[in-house]
Amino acid sequence: MLNRVRALFDRWHRLQEIHALSDRDLDDLGITRWQMEQFARMPEDVGERLLQMAQVFGLEPAAVQHAYADYLDLLDVCRRCGSTKLCKCTLAEADRVEPADCSFCPNAGTYELMARHTLH
Template sequence: MMERLRNLLYRWRSLDELDKLGERELADLGLSRYELEELVTMSPEVPERMARMAAVFGLTVEDIRALRNEYLELLENCGHCDAVGQCRHMLDAGTAQPGNVGFCPNAAFYRAKAARPEG
């Protein structure tokens, strides 16, 4: 419970700081206000779950972070996924395989990236 409260306070403070950023500062970051808000308010579980699913395809966190724009899109897809329960269950049970995770909104990207790891 305390951890959830700490996370909530952290997000609240981060959103407050985000509101104070000017357009130039956002441009320097290379992110839109919306993208920053998505990152700040995202559950801490999302990047971990996303990395675990990428590993099903033989990819590392470094592999998927290498392309920054795609990484942000992958995070957003994972964060708004309707199959979180199914995903979590398969990952925890160790039954997730490239051929049985069609519910994952990032599966096609992972599959393509695994087939062409150079980029």
């Protein structure tokens, strides 16, 4: 119970920080206030799972995050995914998982495209 209360306060503080950002700050970040609020409300493990899944497809986390606009799109898709439990179970055995095992992932096609682009 205490962890849930702390999480609520943490989320509230993050939202307050977002509301304090100027439009120029947001322009510099390349993100809208609405997007920023959505990411602040996102469960913390979404970004971790996204990068783990990218590694299954042969992508380096730093490279995925470097393509900032694509990374934001990947995060948005990942946070709305309905296969969270399957994703967690699959990634728990990431050392034995192949991209073909991850067809449930709504970002799988994007990861495949990014991996092909990286190889060239």
